[in-house]
Amino acid sequence: xxxxxxxxxxxxxxxxxxxxxxxxxxxxxxxxxxxxxxxxxxxxxxxxxxxxxxxxxxxxxxxxxxxxxxxxxxxxxxxxxxxxxxxxxxxxxxxxxxxxxxxxxxxxxxxxxxxxxxxxx
Amino acid sequence: xxxxxxxxxxxxxxxxxxxxxxxxxxxxxxxxxxxxxxxxxxxxxxxxxxxxxxxxxxxxxxxxxxxxxxxxxxxxxxxxxxxxxxxxxxxxxxxxxxxxxxxxxxxxxxxxxxxxxxxxx
DNA sequence: CGGGATCCTCTTTGATACTG
DNA sequence: CAGTATCAAAGAGGATCCCG
Numbered sequence: 001x002x003x004x005x006x007x008x009x010x011x012x013x014x015x016x017x018x019x020x021x022x023x024x025x026x027x028x029x030x031x032x033x034x035x036x037x038x039x040x041x042x043x044x045x046x047x048x049x050x051x052x053x054x055x056x057x058x059x060x061x062x063x064x065x066x067x068x069x070x071x072x073x074x075x076x077x078x079x080x081x082x083x084x085x086x087x088x089x090x091x092x093x094x095x096x097x098x099x100x101x102x103x104x105x106x107x108x109x110x111x112x113x114x115x116x117x118x119x120x121x
Numbered sequence: 122x123x124x125x126x127x128x129x130x131x132x133x134x135x136x137x138x139x140x141x142x143x144x145x146x147x148x149x150x151x152x153x154x155x156x157x158x159x160x161x162x163x164x165x166x167x168x169x170x171x172x173x174x175x176x177x178x179x180x181x182x183x184x185x186x187x188x189x190x191x192x193x194x195x196x197x198x199x200x201x202x203x204x205x206x207x208x209x210x211x212x213x214x215x216x217x218x219x220x221x222x223x224x225x226x227x228x229x230x231x232x233x234x235x236x237x238x239x240x241x242x
Numbered sequence: 243c244g245g246g247a248t249c250c251t252c253t254t255t256g257a258t259a260c261t262g
Numbered sequence: 263c264a265g266t267a268t269c270a271a272a273g274a275g276g277a278t279c280c281c282g
Contacts, residue, residue, distance in 0.1 A: 007149055007169035013221035014148045016234045022143045024255080027135045028128055041264050048128035052256050057265060066237035078263040079262085088227065095219050100134035102216055106209065113137045116187035145275075162244050173276050178245060199243040200282085246281080255272075261265085 017092075020066045025051055025059055027096060030085070033069065034093040038084035068092060138213075141187045146172055147180055148217060151206070154190065155214040159205035189213060 010016045021027060025048065032039060032047050039047070044056055060083060063069035068089035074080040085093065103113070131137045142148060146169065153168050154160060160168070165177055181204060184190035189210035195201040206214065224234070 007146070007171055010235060010238075012148060012152055013224040013228070014152065014217050016228075017220045017224040018143065018148055019238045020234050022139065025128070027133060027139055031133055031135065050128050050256090052258095053265065054257090054267090055255065062237055066234060067232065073264095076263095077262090079265090081264060088232075091223060092220075095223055096135050098216050098219060099138045099213075102212060103134040103138040107134070107137075111188065111209075113141050113187060114131060116183050117131075117140045171276090173278095174245065175247090175277090176275060179275095194244095197243095198282095200245090202244060244282095246279105248278085248280105249276105250278105251274105251276080253272100253274080255270100257270085258268085260267080262263100 020062065020068070021092065021096070023059060023062075025055060026063070029059055029063065030068070030089060030093050030096065033083065033085045034090065038082050040080065040082055044083075063089070141183065141189070142213065142217070144180065144183075146176060147184070150180055150184065151189070151210060151214050151217065154204065154206045155211065159203050161201065161203050165204075184210070 010019055021030065028048060029044065032044065036047075041056070041060075044060075045051065045053070048056075060069060060071070064071050067086055070084045070086050072082045072084070074082075103111075107113075131140055142151065149169060150165065153165065157168075162177070162181075165181075166172065166174075169177075181190060181192070185192050185204075188207055191205045191207050193203045193205070195203075224232075228234075
């Protein structure tokens with residue numbers, strides 16, 4: 001019963017996972033990599049026109065440190081940097097996909113998440 | 122391929138689900154309800170000593186609007202309000218549990234999420 | 243007991259400009 | 263192209279007080 005979930009940040013395994021992928025944009029980055037394959041920095045920006053370079057960099061660095069994304073840099077001019085999912089990133093995507101499928105199933109039943117959420121904009 | 126994931130908030134089903142349960146504390150609330158059963162307002166505060174009444178109320182209201190949590194009020198004095206998981210809340214908990222299990226498996230392999238995350242505190 | 247209303251802080255984001 | 267640095271705005275979260 002007591003799983004150490006006393007509210008200390010990261011006390012729950014679920015929360016630790018969310019602390020890595022819960023940030024804004026993060027699910028999209030993983031999704032894009034999983035569905036469209038490896039991407040370059042500029043390609044992400046084209047996929048997500050409203051993300052800033054700062055945040056995009058931060059998210060990619062974090063996913064890289066978390067071992068979910070691989071960063072491959074070609075020493076050309078201009079530089080070519082390509083990001084891809086690691087096996088762990090792929091495994092995580094599969095699990096997140098389950099959440100997405102539940103969302104879609106519920107929405108087919110009339111569920112309206114937007115109505116519940118206090119969206120920030 | 123294109124699943125509508127252009128970065129507009131909530132464009133992805135996964136993101137819609139995260140918009141509901143991705144907020145801080147939310148995973149804990151669901152976890153507590155799933156493992157310890159129905160809880161009263163004050164019980165949550167005892168479980169999570171650092172949460173404020175404002176945020177706890179907000180989260181519970183949101184989970185209620187999202188149909189994941191049931192709020193039952195007894196018209197006694199003093200009032201007794203009890204929160205419980207709906208069937209959807211239970212289904213979601215099961216799916217989130219998968220993420221937690223992956224986290225635990227990876228951690229057993231040496232994965233260190235804290236090292237990756239830019240924790241806010 | 244179970245909150246609602248405020249105020250205030252701190253983090254997170256976004257915009258912009260510059261660089262190897 | 264792929265970032266870095268800086269600044270300003272926004273919003274979430276915390277603390278506090280009060281009420282039914």
